[in-house]
Amino acid sequence: MACAPTARNHLAAFSWARLCMLTARRRSSGRIIHRLFTLRRCFALLATFVAVSFLLSAFPEAPKRLLGIRAGPLYLLLRLKMRRLPQHNLSLPFPEGKTGRYVRFRVESNFIGWNNCLNERLMNAHLAYATNRAYTFSDYWWPTEHYPFKPWPEGGVHTPSPSLLGGPVVGGSWGSTPPADLDAPYPHPPRAILWEWFDVVCPPETRRNFTTGDVKPTTPGGADASGLATFQHWRKLLLDAPERCVEISAGPSGGTWPQIFGLELFGGQRVLDLWDEFSRSPVSTTLRPSPLVHRAVEANLASGVLSGKKKTRFWGTAETDDPFPRMLAFHLRRGDYIQHCQNLLDYGAGYYGWAQLPFLPDVVNQRLEKATEREARMAMCLPDVAGMVRRIEEVSRDWQSAEKTRKLEIIYLLTNESGPFLGQVVEALGRAGRPVVVTTRNLHLTNEQFEVSMAVDMEIAKRAAVFVGNGWSSFTSNVIHQRLVAGHEPASIRHT
Numbered sequence: 001m002a003c004a005p006t007a008r009n010h011l012a013a014f015s016w017a018r019l020c021m022l023t024a025r026r027r028s029s030g031r032i033i034h035r036l037f038t039l040r041r042c043f044a045l046l047a048t049f050v051a052v053s054f055l056l057s058a059f060p061e062a063p064k065r066l067l068g069i070r071a072g073p074l075y076l077l078l079r080l081k082m083r084r085l086p087q088h089n090l091s092l093p094f095p096e097g098k099t100g101r102y103v104r105f106r107v108e109s110n111f112i113g114w115n116n117c118l119n120e121r122l123m124n125a126h127l128a129y130a131t132n133r134a135y136t137f138s139d140y141w142w143p144t145e146h147y148p149f150k151p152w153p154e155g156g157v158h159t160p161s162p163s164l165l166g167g168p169v170v171g172g173s174w175g176s177t178p179p180a181d182l183d184a185p186y187p188h189p190p191r192a193i194l195w196e197w198f199d200v201v202c203p204p205e206t207r208r209n210f211t212t213g214d215v216k217p218t219t220p221g222g223a224d225a226s227g228l229a230t231f232q233h234w235r236k237l238l239l240d241a242p243e244r245c246v247e248i249s250a251g252p253s254g255g256t257w258p259q260i261f262g263l264e265l266f267g268g269q270r271v272l273d274l275w276d277e278f279s280r281s282p283v284s285t286t287l288r289p290s291p292l293v294h295r296a297v298e299a300n301l302a303s304g305v306l307s308g309k310k311k312t313r314f315w316g317t318a319e320t321d322d323p324f325p326r327m328l329a330f331h332l333r334r335g336d337y338i339q340h341c342q343n344l345l346d347y348g349a350g351y352y353g354w355a356q357l358p359f360l361p362d363v364v365n366q367r368l369e370k371a372t373e374r375e376a377r378m379a380m381c382l383p384d385v386a387g388m389v390r391r392i393e394e395v396s397r398d399w400q401s402a403e404k405t406r407k408l409e410i411i412y413l414l415t416n417e418s419g420p421f422l423g424q425v426v427e428a429l430g431r432a433g434r435p436v437v438v439t440t441r442n443l444h445l446t447n448e449q450f451e452v453s454m455a456v457d458m459e460i461a462k463r464a465a466v467f468v469g470n471g472w473s474s475f476t477s478n479v480i481h482q483r484l485v486a487g488h489e490p491a492s493i494r495h496t
Helices: 010-024 030-058 076-083 116-128 195-202 212-218 227-240 269-280 291-302 337-347 374-382 385-403 422-430 449-452 453-463 474-486
Strands: 101-107 134-137 207-209 245-249 326-334 409-417 436-439 466-469 494-496
Touching: 101 116, 101 195, 116 134, 116 227, 116 269, 116 453, 116 474, 134 195, 207 212, 212 227, 227 269, 269 474, 291 449, 291 453, 326 385, 326 453, 326 474, 337 374, 385 422, 385 466, 409 422, 409 453, 422 436, 449 453, 453 466, 453 474, 466 474, 474 494
Parallel strands: 101 134, 101 245, 207 245, 326 409, 326 466, 409 436, 466 494
Antiparallel strands: none
8 A cells, every 4th residue: 555645734744644654554464674664664755745845835835737737726715704704694783684785886897907996896895885885895807818827717717806805895894993084874884795695685676776877977077077076976876775775787878988986087187086085984994905915925025035035945034124114116017018008198198096196296296297208108108128227216316315214225026027028127227236126926926826916016015115106007006095095105106
């Protein structure tokens, strides 16, 4: 009988060793030498297995491959936990349970970039909070070109939102946050629920449906209504509706943009008057990384990856510290942006979302407006190697001159680039006196963490001393939101 480990954990190793010894004992008592040899072989294999297990647990895992193909994660345990959220209980008192108030946004975007979806979902969750209704959260459905695992599964791919972010927006507790800031009439706002639970707690006969195609024309200001006017109009509708359960759908006349807070709002300046209220909302102040993302960042901190240090063979780094006060995070967007920047400039697009906030340094200095030539704007949207190095040096000098703090010794490149261009950037920064350059590609991630690596990058960018973002990007917009809510000074946020 061959002895082999059946699982990668120490309990399994112990059981396997015990099985080996029992097997050896069953050998003929007249073959003592063979039995000893069997035991020695088992313990030798056990020692090897324990050593390998130790190394695998000590070093972050790279995405696993099955028959040479990376396999996307299933999130079985997370999905079970989502179904078992404590608010999924019909017996709970108002404003939850069978007498609670709920809203489900059928118009929420999918099949576009995650950060475009995140902008909208956070604002929808804020609207639900402000109207004392439980927000209904759902999975994120990927566009084919963005999903990191190939081949593309038939039927599409969807990732549970709690793997991407944490907090009340994905069913977490509101804590002790008082709702008085937003004039909410109830002292304890209901917790967000899973999409499928809405069908349980809100049978079809209990629902009222609002269609954005019908409501949008009645908004004061119409298609040009400000973000705040749009929000207030919908808030009144949802507060005044006596029905427990409300669904918002596009309807037959939903138009090109059926969402309430969609791309057409965040793509212009109409969104900006929502900032004061939205940034103070508990949806913003209680937003946090998902446990999966948090573990990824902490593992790469502990292993020295984010400090640009090498992990020692067995005992971790020789020195551990916090690299974030010395880090400049730079959003290097490539891939689809090689063509997308051309399209944006053809369209005449300005900065996106919260990258337009009027108190940010490069908005105050009118950096974009001063770039009157198309080539100058293209150099901001899609900088070349020399332009990146130059911009990093400019921002570093400004920061050190103004803050008189430690030098920004670590450059972290948040990027979707994986070709030779990234290596050229790293080499150029090294020649410019920047020996510690870390990129998204250096991170050690499990399969699940690899799938949500854009959220891992966002958490790193949020915590860095300085962030240089691409003003046309929804990713940058969300980083700016989270940095400002976390207490970073506007001076620490710059544009490419």
